[in-house]
Amino acid sequence: MKVLFVTSEFADFTKAGGLGEVAASLPRALKRGGTDIRILLPAYPEVIAKAGTISIIASLPGRAEIEPCFLGEVRTPDGLILYLVLAPSLYQRGGTPYGGPHAGDWPDNDLRFARLALAAAEIAKGQCAGLAWKPNLLHVNDWPGGLAPAYLRWDGASLPTVFTIHNIAYQGVFNRDRLHGLGIPEAAFHMHGVEFYNRLSFLKAGVFYSDEVTTVSPTYAREITTEALGWGLHGLMQTIAADGRLVGILNGLDDSWDPSSDPQLPDHFDSQDLSGKRALANLVRTGLCLKPSDGPLFGIVSRLVHQKGLDMVSDVAEAIVQQGGQFAILGLGDPQTELLLGRLARGQHDHIAFLNGFNEAMARRILGASDFCLMPSRFEPCGLVQMQAQRYGALPIARATGGLADTIEDDATGFLFTECSAAGLHAACQRALRAYGDPVVFENMRRAAMCRRFSWSTAAEQYEALYRRSIGRPVSDTAALQRLRHSPSSELRAVA
Template identity: 50%
Template structure:
């Protein structure tokens, strides 16, 4: 397959890519400015088209907000530009003579693309992958003209959602097929508990056979024997290297030398991730001889609470606010258990990273966590989002730690799990083929 990526020209990306050839220009629509398309490639040669529009993307901060975490006021324009560019390249404005047979778009920032295809009368099929339904891209209805959205699209069968324009709903409605990043999450989002108000539309798509769950994978760099970020390499059954990584992590976080288990949190510090449950459980973990390291960034009150927790338990709880990949990889490699008490988790990658590095996840049985963790074999699962249920799994982890033979057996099983992209890639290939065949049949 001839796969190419389209991505906004964020400041860091453009600076890292260096000089790039401009291969196309796209016109304005409504308040969406004209832009150019630059071309670069990934390290392994995958073509990347970069949306060059400095007035929208050349900014300090994150892709979605400024340096203080405040959303950009023109995010609707910024991501409508991305969606429209994808639809235009698939329609009247091919790049370098290349027009895709199919668009595959991700989450709300690109979810207007299938809608623009429909409004442009384009027959190019489009698949939308939902990574997190909770983020929907909601904007005032009075901005429709600025976004080039036809007035008739503002309805329940279109972009309207509780009096606003929903980018994600538009994608769910107009896409030919919807995928999520696990089979469990594909079912969960058709329920009131996890459907975020869109469960009715998603149940319709499920009944039509147009909603599929395909579990994510992780790349080949997650190999504890070859990862250059680690303090020492190791493999299943050769645990000395893992112990050296644990020593490195304890030193980095100022923890005492300990014979107890090392629990880790590598996460965004937000309610979805159950950070409050981790904070509540910490007292019991420390009392039973465990240590905890946390790295991540998120809501200020969680950052403050975790910092206070560390101050109450010096030498037993260590906190690093922020994210640094080398440190995160060493934490996965050095920890015994990874805490993931998520209230919902569409797929989750941290548990796969941890398993690959011999750290057993302790997680709620939701979304992709339920699919990637075999309870009592490659980690520990608990059912309800409550402190009692969570601690029950934590205590089982302590029990496993006390039995060195069982701990080694579980580590080996976790490290042997196949989390590569081979199976997901086959799933997407089948789905792409089906979408193209249906499109050809419709055209005939």
């Protein structure tokens, strides 16, 4: 199979969240399984800086206000092929893939990501002058590529498309007066099209015009069909689920997350020898200016946004400190959340440390040092931190939502709570503290967590089965097909 994988992030070069990790790991797992998969990515400055030599292989036409551009090709050291959309006026800017160095999205994000989507459609149609390779399936990720399946349909192409929702809360919504500038037919501005409460939604376009829709965990696939977590698209998601076209496929964990060999950890350990973990905990406490302690260390590595529920942490932190607990917090995000956590740390500076920013090495060290990892998310499509934490022996204390519910075994490899409140979090923390007080129970739970495996090969098998089903080829992996058949789409279809 030949698959074009469209993404706005790729962790080797640039990432703003979990999408970057998925885009770097899933295609590699698919490639190992024999899929000819190639990645399409905007050529941001950091991408150009890290990519090395870029070969210009094709030119791409524009449409309406979308300017023409060139297509570059690079290969990673392990042989993964990336196509780069070279449009300097759109991408050669500082900041994140979505906004400038300061708060706020780029005002022309509609043009920036319509350019990405149009490039995907041109490659998919096999009309990219200078490029001999043509995919037989298009896999688009999140709203930045959402117009790609739509452009294909509007142009009369019938290439199978798969659209993956990583977080339905981010939809790429723009004013309806952008239709003509983006080359969108007026007839498409309809409930059965791109219209979303009298505005234009890139994510809805991707969902509506794709053949198959996936999301990043089975529980989240069910949740986005509900009014509470569907973010206004629950009706459309219910329809797609009833058609059997909505599948939840759990993300995996990169193999680099191994506490016995991680080069970012000054002390190594495994499930049978935890002495290195204890040494790392002492080192992290010293580095963060926390008082020496034999009590539990609660780690938080997170984007600091409302979704993550960190306001609940501020409500329970004092009680946990009084019971001997300490906190190591690392994150970057909303100014209000940063201010809240900063005040919390200043008020308990001997027991609560807050590092405002993100550093990969420090994230790994905090998880490696911690006894528990707090994730009181209001919703969590999949989550990677809870998988990383278990691998590093930090038992997650998390809300039973999305991928958290799918990857944490309550009272076995972590602690789940359902009530979205400080009281719910506090009760789960008390259960965790009781377990910590029983060394046999706690060490058994820690070892069970460290032995969990969240393999990308499992996800790749399910995606390959979905690709083959979309293309109309026989699915050779019976187990993968069975997993698809028992996905939330099957359950919802039965209910419908």
